[in-house]
Amino acid sequence: METRSITAxxxxxxxxxxxxxxxxPELAAVSxxxxxxxxxxxxxxxxxxxxxxxxxxIVGSTYLTVLHTGFLRKAGESEERITSVxxxxxxxxxxxxxxxxxxxxxxxxxxxxxxxxxSDELYAEAVEHFEDKALATLMFAIGQVNFFIAVxxxxxPVPGRSFNDPWK
Numbered sequence: 001m002e003t004r005s006i007t008a009x010x011x012x013x014x015x016x017x018x019x020x021x022x023x024x025p026e027l028a029a030v031s032x033x034x035x036x037x038x039x040x041x042x043x044x045x046x047x048x049x050x051x052x053x054x055x056x057x058i059v060g061s062t063y064l065t066v067l068h069t070g071f072l073r074k075a076g077e078s079e080e081r082i083t084s085v086x087x088x089x090x091x092x093x094x095x096x097x098x099x100x101x102x103x104x105x106x107x108x109x110x111x112x113x114x115x116x117x118x119s120d121e122l123y124a125e126a127v128e129h130f131e132d133k134a135l136a137t138l139m140f141a142i143g144q145v146n147f148f149i150a151v152x153x154x155x156x157p158v159p160g161r162s163f164n165d166p167w168k
Contacts, residue, residue, distance in 0.1 A: 049072045055105050085102070
């Protein structure tokens, strides 16, 4: 396997030249359903975007990181909150509910050294901040970003381009 020099420039072209959504048009219905589920209003859109930004950071996807940073900026989030998502554990900018949500996405995406990824203690903390529907919605929001992680890492859409047009 060839490795790229850390100082080499990264090309601004997608790895997969054709848009996977055009190759598999059935994706549109799945994607629309996932966005509808996560947009049901039980969890603030900002919390969902914070979680999805953190997911992009954890898996090392520039595309997802830039995408969700842009969503947060458009929603009026402060630069302090956006930039401190990577270090949320010691940042003063997040609520208890946001911290529980960020801890959940980290637990799901990072292997646990011992025991379950989502411990009973973490689940209990999340339940303190989210009612049943909201916790289910948050769970689906983490699943939604996980669904798109494979696209971001395999196809490598171009960061910073329109969400609807990263392949052009």
